[in-house]
Amino acid sequence: MTTFNSRAQPHLNRRTFMAGAAAGLVAGSGSVSAQLSGEQREGQIRPIPIAVPEFIGGDPKLGLDLANVVAADLGNSGLFVPIDRAAFIDRVQNINTPPNVANWRTIGAEALIVGQIGQMPDGRIQLEMRVWDVVTNKPLAGNRFAAAAQAWRRIAHQAADVAYEKLSGGGRYFDTRIVFVDESGPKDRRVKRLAIMDQDGANVRVLSQGRDLVLTPRFNPVAQEITYMQYSGQQGRVMVMNIDSGQRDVVGNFEGTTFAPRFSPDGQRLVMSLGNGGDSGLVELDLRSKQVRNLTQGAGINTGPSFSPDGKQIAFESDRDGSQQLYVMGAAGIRRLSTGQGRYSTPVWSPRGDYIAFTKQMSGAFLIGVMKPDGSGERILTEGYHNEGPTWAPNGRVLMFFRESQGASGGPKLFSVDITGYNERQVPTPGFGSDPAWSPLLS
Amino acid sequence: MSFGLVISVLLHVGILGWALIGFNASKPLKLPEEIPVEVSIISAIDLELRQKKGDSLSKIEEAAQSVGKAPSPKDAPKPKPVRAVEPPPAAEPPPPAAPPEPVKVEPPPAPEPPKPDQIAALIEKAPPPPTPEGPTPDDQKKLEEKLAEQQRQDEIKKTEELRKAEQKKAELKKAELKKAELKKAELKKAELAKKSKSFDQQMADLLNKVPDQPSAAAGADTPPSKPTTAKGPTAGTKTGTDNVNKARAEQMLVALLNSAFKECWSKPLAGGGVSAPAVKLKWNLNPDGTLSGEPKIVQTDRGNPLAEQAERAAIRAVQTCVPFQLPPDQYAVWREITWNFNPDQAL
Numbered sequence: 201m202t203t204f205n206s207r208a209q210p211h212l213n214r215r216t217f218m219a220g221a222a223a224g225l226v227a228g229s230g231s232v233s234a235q236l237s238g239e240q241r242e243g244q245i246r247p248i249p250i251a252v253p254e255f256i257g258g259d260p261k262l263g264l265d266l267a268n269v270v271a272a273d274l275g276n277s278g279l280f281v282p283i284d285r286a287a288f289i290d291r292v293q294n295i296n297t298p299p300n301v302a303n304w305r306t307i308g309a310e311a312l313i314v315g316q317i318g319q320m321p322d323g324r325i326q327l328e329m330r331v332w333d334v335v336t337n338k339p340l341a342g343n344r345f346a347a348a349a350q351a352w353r354r355i356a357h358q359a360a361d362v363a364y365e366k367l368s369g370g371g372r373y374f375d376t377r378i379v380f381v382d383e384s385g386p387k388d389r390r391v392k393r394l395a396i397m398d399q400d401g402a403n404v405r406v407l408s409q410g411r412d413l414v415l416t417p418r419f420n421p422v423a424q425e426i427t428y429m430q431y432s433g434q435q436g437r438v439m440v441m442n443i444d445s446g447q448r449d450v451v452g453n454f455e456g457t458t459f460a461p462r463f464s465p466d467g468q469r470l471v472m473s474l475g476n477g478g479d480s481g482l483v484e485l486d487l488r489s490k491q492v493r494n495l496t497q498g499a500g501i502n503t504g505p506s507f508s509p510d511g512k513q514i515a516f517e518s519d520r521d522g523s524q525q526l527y528v529m530g531a532a533g534i535r536r537l538s539t540g541q542g543r544y545s546t547p548v549w550s551p552r553g554d555y556i557a558f559t560k561q562m563s564g565a566f567l568i569g570v571m572k573p574d575g576s577g578e579r580i581l582t583e584g585y586h587n588e589g590p591t592w593a594p595n596g597r598v599l600m601f602f603r604e605s606q607g608a609s610g611g612p613k614l615f616s617v618d619i620t621g622y623n624e625r626q627v628p629t630p631g632f633g634s635d636p637a638w639s640p641l642l643s
Numbered sequence: 644m645s646f647g648l649v650i651s652v653l654l655h656v657g658i659l660g661w662a663l664i665g666f667n668a669s670k671p672l673k674l675p676e677e678i679p680v681e682v683s684i685i686s687a688i689d690l691e692l693r694q695k696k697g698d699s700l701s702k703i704e705e706a707a708q709s710v711g712k713a714p715s716p717k718d719a720p721k722p723k724p725v726r727a728v729e730p731p732p733a734a735e736p737p738p739p740a741a742p743p744e745p746v747k748v749e750p751p752p753a754p755e756p757p758k759p760d761q762i763a764a765l766i767e768k769a770p771p772p773p774t775p776e777g778p779t780p781d782d783q784k785k786l787e788e789k790l791a792e793q794q795r796q797d798e799i800k801k802t803e804e805l806r807k808a809e810q811k812k813a814e815l816k817k818a819e820l821k822k823a824e825l826k827k828a829e830l831k832k833a834e835l836a837k838k839s840k841s842f843d844q845q846m847a848d849l850l851n852k853v854p855d856q857p858s859a860a861a862g863a864d865t866p867p868s869k870p871t872t873a874k875g876p877t878a879g880t881k882t883g884t885d886n887v888n889k890a891r892a893e894q895m896l897v898a899l900l901n902s903a904f905k906e907c908w909s910k911p912l913a914g915g916g917v918s919a920p921a922v923k924l925k926w927n928l929n930p931d932g933t934l935s936g937e938p939k940i941v942q943t944d945r946g947n948p949l950a951e952q953a954e955r956a957a958i959r960a961v962q963t964c965v966p967f968q969l970p971p972d973q974y975a976v977w978r979e980i981t982w983n984f985n986p987d988q989a990l
Contacts, residue, residue, distance in 0.1 A: 237981035238897040243908035243960070279912065310909075310959060335959040369911060369919070369952035554916060597916055620915035 245622060247281040248367065249308045250274060251334075253292050254285070255315030255327065262352065263317055266327060269356035270313060273374045273400060274364060276616075277598070278623020283309055295330050304334040311340075313363050320346050329359045331366050340366045353402055358643065371552075371595030374399060377639040378600065379417045379426050379443070382406065383611060383632035390632075394428065396443060399593070399638070401628035407441065416460060416589075417637045421551065422467040426637060427451065429459055438472055440487070443639075452485050452492065464507050471495070471505040471514060482516060495529065506549045506556075508573070515547035515556050515573075526558060528573065537575040546589065549573075552596030555619060559588050568601050570619055581621040591638045600627060602634040889976075896977055899969060908960035910986045911952040919953040920944035921985035924961060930974050932966035941981060957984040 252271040255263035271282035290303035295314045304312050315329040324346045331341040343362050345355040354375060361372035382395040382404075394407035394414050408414050408430075417428035424443040429436055438461045441448040452458065457475035464471065468487055473480045482495035482502050495514065496502045501524075504517040513530040515537065520527070524543035527534050538544040542562030549556050555570040566586045571578040586604035593600070597619055602612040611632035617624040627636075911919040923942035927935040938961045943950055961982075969977050 235979045235981060236893060236896055236900075236977045237983075238900060239983040239985055240901060240904045240908060240960075241985050241987050242901065242905045243910040243984075243986070244906065245912065246909055248909060310963075333955060333959075335962045336955060367952070369917070369949040552916075618915050620912055622915075 245620070247275075247279055248310050249283055250280045250311045250313060250363075250367075251283050251288065251304055251307065251309040252313045253288060255317050255329075256292055256295065258317035258319065258325070262325070263315070266315060266317065266352065266356045266359070267313075269353055269400070270315070270329075270360045270363065273357060273360035274313075276400065276625060277364060277368070277370075278618055278625070279364070279368045279370070280311075283307055295328065298337075298339075299332055299334070301332070301334045301337045304332075309334050311363075311367055313359075315359065323349070325349055325352060325355070327355045327359055329362070331363045333367075353398060354642065357398070357400075370597050372641060373593040373595040373598060373638075375642045376594060377424075377443075377642065378614070378627070379407070379419065379637045379639070380602075380614060380629065380633045381414060381417070381635040382630065383634060387608060387611065392634075394426075394441075395629075395633075397629070399627075404630055407443070407446070416635055418462045418591075419637045419639050420463045420467040421465055421640055424639065424642070425463075425467070427461045427463060427470055429461070438470065440470075451487070452490065454483075454492075458483075460503050460505065462506055465509050465511045471507065473503040473505070482514070504546045506547050508549050509551055509553040513549075513573075515549055517545045517547060524561075526556070526575075537571070537573075538578075539575060540578055548590050548592060550592050550596040551594055554596065557590040557592065557599055559590065568599065568617070570599075579619075579621065581617050581619065582615070582624065587615075589635050591636050593638050594640050600636045600638055602636060604634075892973060893976060896969060896973065900967070900980070900982065903964050903967065904960055904982070904984075907964035908984060909956055911949050911956045912986075917949055918947075919949035919956075919986045920947040921983055922950075922953045922957040923981060923983040924957050925979070925981045926961055927979050928965075928967060928969075928974075928977060930971060932969055934962070934965050938962070942983070953984070953986065957982075960984065 250271075252267050252274070254260065254267045257263065274280040275282050287307045289306060290300055292299065292314045295316045299312055299314070301312075310333070312332040312334050313329060314332070315327055318326045318328070320326050325348075326344060326346045328344045329342070330339060332338070333340050341362050343359065345358045347355045357374040357376075360374045364370060364374065365372055376399045377396055378399055379394060379396045382393045383390050384393075385391045391410040392414055393410040394417060395404055396407055397404040413431040415429040415431070417426045419426055425440060426443060427438060427440045430439045431437075436457050436459055438451040438458045439448055440451050451461070451470060454474055458472050459475065459480075461470050461472040463469070464484075470485045470487060472483060472485070474483045478501075479499045480501050480503050481497065482505050484493045484495055485491070486493075495505070496516075496518075500518060500520050502516055502518045502520070506515045508514070513528050515526060515528050517524055518527050519525075521536065524545055526537035526544045526547050528537050529535075537547070537556070538558070540560075542560050544558050544560050546559045547556050548558070550570075554572065556573055557568065557570050560567045560569050560580065565584070566588050567580045567584075568582040568587045568590050569578055569580040581599065582601065582603070584603050585606055587601055588604070590599045590601045592598075593616075598616055599619065600614060600616045602614050604610065604612045612634035614627040614629055614633045614636050615624055616627055627633075920943060922940060924938045925941045926938035929935045938958050940954055940957075943954055947953070967977070
């Protein structure tokens with residue numbers, strides 16, 4: 201829609217006058233020098249074309265690999281589209297020399313990411329990178345990263361994070377990991393194991409052996425630690441595992457079944473459901489003191505608790521009004537969040553605090569959506585038969601979830617989508633994967 | 644060229660119009676031919692037959708009169724053609740004092756003194772005694788022939804007279820029409836002459852997009868010969884600036900730029916959820932549509948976390964769009980551009 205900006209533009213006032221809307225124009229305005237003005241509201245929602253040539257210096261293969269990881273990260277975000285290197289008409293000789301932007305503009309690039317690799321005296325590899333805005337011909341970032349040779353992907357993710365942050369304005373999230381439930385075997389005899397991988401699907405590592413059923417892993421927002429459910433026979437237990445050391449602990453010793461655990465923002469407490477007959481209530485467990493506090497009272501089902509980032513409120517699902525809906529409890533009591541049709545479950549508060557993701561069951565389908573913490577602005581981000589288990593990237597702009605495919609050979613796969621709903625893509629896993637949990641930034 | 648075309652079209656239309664009216668006017672000329680035919684029915688033969696049947700003379704006279712004066716109120720719903728025909732059917736010249744108006748010719752039910760009628764007179768003159776002998780076949784024949792001859796001559800005379808009258812009338816009408824047409828044409832010519840300047844100027848303004856040509860004031864038919872004396876706000880300058888055309892030209896340019904930026908401007912999104920601020924840029928352009936200098940940020944919201952990205956996106960939009968394809972003859976209007984890039988509601 202085109203609108204005219206009437207602020208202090210003489211000719212625009214005159215135009216308004218001609219439309220019969222204003223009468224205050226003085227006759228002498230025609231002598232003011234001509235100036236055209238207007239407003240732009242329509243534009244493209246499209247990825248920005250970027251050029252990421254092979255990083256120079258050191259091992260050419262490593263230079264290429266590093267550049268590929270950076271380009272892939274940015275491309276996977278959906279906000280950028282890396283240009284095929286075959287189209288390049290220029291080569292980077294020195295990252296500290298301003299590039300010939302005309303050559304990069306010619307191939308349609310709007311940004312250029314260059315890097316130079318080297319070796320630190322302690323043997324670690326080093327990456328020095330520069331981000332250029334090719335259109336405005338200005339340097340946007342210059343950073344240096346170092347890592348052990350085997351952790352070379354991490355410095356590529358970190359470089360991509362810097363470029364993403366500078367170019368898009370969004371927070372970093374590439375230098376992260378995903379814990380998920382790796383599923384293998386036939387559908388009726390699935391083996392479910394906890395696994396961890398980089399957010400781009402690389403470096404998959406199994407965390408559990410598959411003897412016990414594992415479900416709903418959730419990351420500690422401030423540590424490389426997860427809590428999850430482990431079922432040995434009919435007995436379900438809440439577990440906490442340190443990712444790096446592999447140490448695992450049973451949390452609490454409750455009368456009744458505990459499930460759906462999740463960390464508090466400070467990582468010191470867990471909230472979870474405690475089943476009692478057909479009902480379930482919410483409880484909070486202090487991990488240091490082991491003290492337990494009931495958060496809800498009375499009959500009914502209350503489950504899926506998720507803290508707000510400031511730790512002052514908890515979103516949860518409940519059937520207290522007859523159907524499965526979302527609620528928020530805080531100092532002021534409990535208020536209902538969801539008002540739309542369908543059944544809502546698994547609310548997950550964004551790390552930024554501005555959205556709550558949820559699963560919505562409606563017309564036989566499971567959808568992933570977001571809404572604001574006051575219940576407004578509900579938007580469905582996914583379509584499909586069965587979507588479940590949303591988890592937030594640390595930047596609060598990207599969600600990962602799993603989608604179940606139908607049929608005997610069907611199974612769950614991981615997907616990511618940003619909250620525009622535009623940029624959905626599948627996240628590679630070795631087999632089927634479900635219940636993803638996004639880690640905080642590694643550095 | 645357009646002026647000549649307009650005049651030519653107008654004259655042709657006028658001639659065609661006159662031709663149509665002329666044809667319509669000549670139609671009534673046919674009527675007198677019909678009437679004498681009807682009169683001939685009330686001939687001596689008819690008379691004889693009636694006499695044989697024993698119709699009274701007055702009745703016959705009446706019938707003859709009614710037929711001869713043909714138009715009855717029913718038959719003459721339109722007075723104009725009747726008036727155009729005018730002639731009484733008989734050989735007798737029409738009394739000038741009593742034009743045969745439809746109302747007046749209404750046949751009176753009671754016998755009244757018949758108006759002088761040729762047939763009636765002949766009937767009177769003829770040996771009428773309703774005696775069994777009656778006129779001889781020879782007499783009848785002679786009478787018939789005489790009547791017919793006289794009637795024919797009268798007819799011709801009448802027709803000739805009518806034709807002359809109609810001709811005269813038509814000529815008069817034609818002259819009148821011509822006069823009127825000429826007058827009209829003259830008026831239009833004058834009007835066109837008056838308008839032509841502003842029209843040409845308007846066209847020139849639209850085509851050349853040259854603003855503020857002191858030609859015709861918006862909405863005025865005549866160019867102002869001197870500055871207005873009107874008080875208060877006026878549409879345009881005192882010298883008659885064409886603001887309407889200028890506004891239209893600007894709207895067109897704004898639409899062109901909106902369309903260009905719709906393609907060139909990638910909205911700053913940052914993965915959604917955050918509303919990037921509106922950024923207002925100002926830049927100058929060379930006549931070939933290329934940038935003259937760098938775009939300057941006139942207005943932004945540095946408090947917004949996406950301010951930097953929004954500013955760059957706006958600058959990128961301008962630099963990606965150059966050279967702008969804008970009408971070169973409106974360079975004066977688009978030489979300096981201020982544009983507000985408003986991402987509006989974030990997704």
